[in-house]
Amino acid sequence: MAVISTSGLCRRFHVGDTWVHALDHVDLDVEEGDFVAVMGPSGSGKSTLMNILGCLDTPDDGEYRLLEHEVSTLDDTALSRMRNSNIGFVFQSFHLLPRLSALDNVLLPLRFSARDPAEARDRAIALLERLGLGDRMGHRPNQLSGGQRQRVAIARSLINAPPLLLADEPTGNLDSRTSDEIMDLFGELNRDGQTILMVTHEDEIAAHARRLVRMRDGKIEHDSSVH
Ligand SMILES: Nc1ncnc2c1ncn2[C@@H]1O[C@H](COP(=O)(O)OP(=O)(O)OP(=O)(O)O)[C@@H](O)[C@H]1O
Ligand SMILES: [Mg+2]
Numbered sequence: 001m002a003v004i005s006t007s008g009l010c011r012r013f014h015v016g017d018t019w020v021h022a023l024d025h026v027d028l029d030v031e032e033g034d035f036v037a038v039m040g041p042s043g044s045g046k047s048t049l050m051n052i053l054g055c056l057d058t059p060d061d062g063e064y065r066l067l068e069h070e071v072s073t074l075d076d077t078a079l080s081r082m083r084n085s086n087i088g089f090v091f092q093s094f095h096l097l098p099r100l101s102a103l104d105n106v107l108l109p110l111r112f113s114a115r116d117p118a119e120a121r122d123r124a125i126a127l128l129e130r131l132g133l134g135d136r137m138g139h140r141p142n143q144l145s146g147g148q149r150q151r152v153a154i155a156r157s158l159i160n161a162p163p164l165l166l167a168d169e170p171t172g173n174l175d176s177r178t179s180d181e182i183m184d185l186f187g188e189l190n191r192d193g194q195t196i197l198m199v200t201h202e203d204e205i206a207a208h209a210r211r212l213v214r215m216r217d218g219k220i221e222h223d224s225s226v227h
Pocket of ligand 1: 022040042043045047048049
């Protein structure tokens, strides 16, 4: 099944008296179980694409089907519902809440859900344990290393078991050894079936993916399998 299917996706921004074509007719299909690295020069449209795929933004033109639902025409409420139930996000700067413990950060996406709190807590604990943070659950973000913070953010992104994990430069703030650990984790999640789309600037990071998409000037310039 296609998790992502776009055709002719366009996004433009009015800047001064010109238009910037941040996305210029992007066709992209991502099947369930794929692990895609998106690369390309600064300004080539990677984050713009991730924002639309993540239902944080909508295209000016073209179609986007997420899990076989057309989402390019949804209003904000419907879009956030799609986002909350289907997509996990991991960011370069972790985006953890500083006053909350690792466990409470992981539970955050469930704050407004109808899920049984005890069951949610068990799932969060199991995720943190799986990610090697069993002995850090009560720590606040500033009491954790960068790699540990990112693992908390990954646990949070997975708490709803989203069909799609989106990551924009997930290792951008990490040293190379910690980056490798995070990529080993992504590889493991992907082998267990997690669909992942990740933006990176680094070839060594992209090498962990199954597929490489290169962007330039808002277009997909190249799309190939990594191995
Ligand atoms: N909100 C906005 N308003 C105006 N222009 C924008 C906006 N967002 C993005 N752009 C422009 O769209 C183009 C694509 O930007 P985008 O952030 O997607 O690039 P990127 O590939 O993620 O770059 P980087 O590698 O630096 O993160 C750039 O020329 C950028 O200046
Ligand atoms: Mg970017």
